[in-house]
Amino acid sequence: MIENSTRFSFGGDEHLLCECSEEMSLQSFFKSLSATTRIKQLGIPGVVEVCGGNAAYLVRFNPDEIHPDDLLERIKEIDEEAAKAEPVVETRITEIPVYYQDPWTAETMKQFRDRHQTPESTDLEYAAEINGFHSVGEFIKAHHESPWFVSQVGFVCGVPWLYQMVDIERQIQVPKYVRPRTDTPRHTIGHGGCFAAIYAVRGAGGYQMFGITPMPIFEPNEPTTYFEGSMVFSKPGDIVKFRPIERAEYDEIVKLSEEGKYNPPIKEVIFDLREFNKNTDEYNKGLVEKLYDI
Amino acid sequence: MTFKVIEAGISVSVQDLGRPGYYQLGIPQGGAMDRFSLSVANLLVGNNENAAGLEAAYIGPKLHFSSSTMIAVTGGDAPVFVDGVEHECWRPIEIKAGQVLEFGFIKNGARLYLAFAGGINVPEVLGSRSTYTVGILGGLEGRVLKSGDVLETFQSESQVTIRDVSIPEAMRPQITQVTSLKVLPGLYWHRLTEAAGEKFFADEWAVGTEADRMGYRFTGGRPMEFVERTPPFGAGADPSNIVDSAYPYGSIQVPAGQEPIVLHRDAVSAGGYFQIGTVISADMDLIGQLQPNKKVQFIKVSMDEALKARSVYQAKMAQVRETLNR
Known part of the structure; x- marks a missing residue:
């Protein structure tokens, strides 16, 4: 029997925090995803919104319509069911092109060098070294070789948090900047803790900067074709495969995006956590083959 | 009716009561920081409470009216002048074509709310006219107002005649x-030691210089001490992660256990710092009226007390509606 250990705590009179586990794991993410999906489907009167987290979820409610105690009881039941749900999702795998070692994040890096752990090296050099890689090239390869799970969406304007789909021992981990930057280029591929993130808009940030994508993930005005009508591209549960590109292709994709003509490869897939855990590398290989029709 | 911005003040933006429902994507509810004040300003000029008005931080804008x-001006307390003649806040003000509205320094509070008969006509984005500058969406081109901007209002549906009403x-x-x-x-209150938790409520705090719509x-x-732990995988080494x-x-x-940050209407929807509790919904408006350096005492309450305060807030709003509908 699976032990259900979600911790519940009220965030004022309008929120209920449900923490599936203190530490990050795909199992906790799947439980959060399953619970949030279920709560949305049920349309419980008084539930205003559900925000999924990496290993938690947050229910926003209107206490005029549902008493906090009644809500807690209801959510606990759903959470119990979510703990027993099969760890299988119907989702999609999408490619996101990345221009590693680009000139824009390099410029920003220079500006904020005094806030970094090792002002004398670049973010990539630092990350490669502390993760035991012999070169930046090797590190970049590890970064794009395996797919990533979108385990949370939010912060501002649909920023995806991405969790690397490899064994914990092989996951890239880096601390955030010693003091956060006041600026980060739009579309920067960042990394903090075990998570990658894509900065949807320009702004402050503390994640290490590895590169930049030409592909928009937030469009407040005219939703881009591949956004499926939303302002925000990413969805929790998406699988992402980074593909390294050079300057010429970067420029080309930026141009196509501006004209509304860019369409990244996207394929629908079914992800089964149990199969994934049996043989991670093989399973990932299969996912990538589906993405590219190999 | 249109009005032109002659001087924009520090931070003036179009706001209504916000766009709930997209926080899960990182698009916050937004809307007036002091919802009560915007609602009342709207009622004073015969608008729906959710009509779009202006929110001005610390100093009001100078506006020229076409017709x-x-x-109505609510929120903080500031001298209001129409063509140099002083008017009161919290009651309707009649404006004639060609007149200029301007403000003196704010005497109390931090934000002024301006409602215009009919409400400001800017496009709705995700069901709201509120400006969210980070996402460059809503309001006027998703930004704060600047000198030279011209805004339009909707035709007022209610035939409002100037009335001698005022909010007590x-x-x-x-x-x-x-x-x-x-x-x-x-x-994540349990991450604090008992002593640290007591200190938080015992100490007197002051609003810092970083005080805006986000937080x-x-x-x-x-500073606060933490209960010791082995950092959970993926959290980060700092005890506040x-x-x-x-x-x-x-x-x-x-x-880092140093300075508390309360997230407000334009909150970031997620992040990696522990939180020790939540300011109750009934007191969120008040934060929007606090200037830097203002002293604050955090008071510990139970859920029952939070719900009671919510009822009191709602009763006050109901009383205003009743006063103005008479």
């Missing part, structure tokens, strides 16, 4: 020497 209309002093935001903010402890930082209290998760509106995060 006659009715406006006691119902307006109460910014006292030390402002009390009620907090329901919770979320308010508080300074002056003692958590595995990144969703943040409630009003939640109080304390990076």
